[in-house]
Amino acid sequence: MSTYTATKLTPMLESHDMQATLTFYSEILNFTCVAKSDDLSWLTLSKDGIEMMFCAPNQHRNIPKPIMSGSLYINTNEVAALWENLKDQCDICYPLEDFDYGMREFAIYDNNGYLLQFGQDL
Structure with missing residues (x-):
């Protein structure tokens, strides 16, 4: 190759x-x-x-329902403020939380059902 x-x-x-x-x-x-x-x-x-x-x-991509086995993880330096702005506008997967692996994060679903996670280093 x-x-x-x-x-x-x-x-x-x-x-x-x-x-x-x-x-x-x-x-x-x-x-x-x-x-x-x-x-x-x-x-x-x-x-x-x-x-x-x-x-x-289209003829190359035609999935009856959009699926993805994972998520899109977006790092940000303003996760708490972003959570406050989004929490009442989106379908929530899980709320803002601090995790043992050193991240503060939350997750929402977009209008298609894709999982979007937003995280910040603790």
């Missing part, structure tokens, strides 16, 4: 409601839409150097 250089990892997630996804990430999580297709079948969102892409079901 030839060697290669991996330069970036950008999650590409499927959404069955692209407008709701754009609204959730831009209005609730303060991401910026940096690129999108005219028909809103694909978009790229960015915040502080983090990028995520979403696409509508």
Whole structure:
């Protein structure tokens, strides 16, 4: 196998409601839409150097219900303030908590059901 250089990892997630996804990430999580297709079948969102892409079901990606066995973990230096801003606007997986492994974190679900965890070093 030839060697290669991996330069970036950008999650590409499927959404069955692209407008709701754009609204959730831009209005609730303060991401910026940096690129999108005219028909809103694909978009790229960015915040502080983090990028995520979403696409509508198509011939290459067509999962009846978006699934992911893991979560997206976002490190932040303002986890308590972020929790206060989000706790009444989102579906909560678990509330703000300090963990033995040295993190203060919480988790929410986005409009698609993907698990988003936000954490800060203690």
